[in-house]
Amino acid sequence: MSKPLGYYTNHTPGEESLLATLQDNYGAAFEKISKREKLVILTVLASHIGCHLVGDCRAEIFTISKQMTEQMTIADLAGIMEAIINQIRWGQNFVVQENSPME
DSSP states (O other): OOOOHHHHSSOOTTOOSHHHHHHHHHOTTOTTSOHHHHHHHHHHHHHHHHHTSOSOOOHHHHHHHHHHHHHSOHHHHHHHHHHHHHHHHHSOOOOOOTTSOOO
16 A cells, blocks of 8 residues: 655645645545656656756666666665655766766
């Protein structure tokens, strides 16, 4: 069983907000949203956040992403997504500096 949205956000039960409306319409853990729909939401949110970050994406990242989708199982891809989400939320962000080796 998934934890309620309030566990992951600043939502306080009883508070009127978009999160409260989403919970009312789709369940406290988005149980009324299909896996496919959740992936669409994740794609849109990731794109939105990425557009607000400074810097470019290395070409090799697109190559390894393609390799992942071609060679890994759905379960492993979901695991990588979970790891990346945790790193984005709680970890440090590696910054690529021009003309320096990767750290």
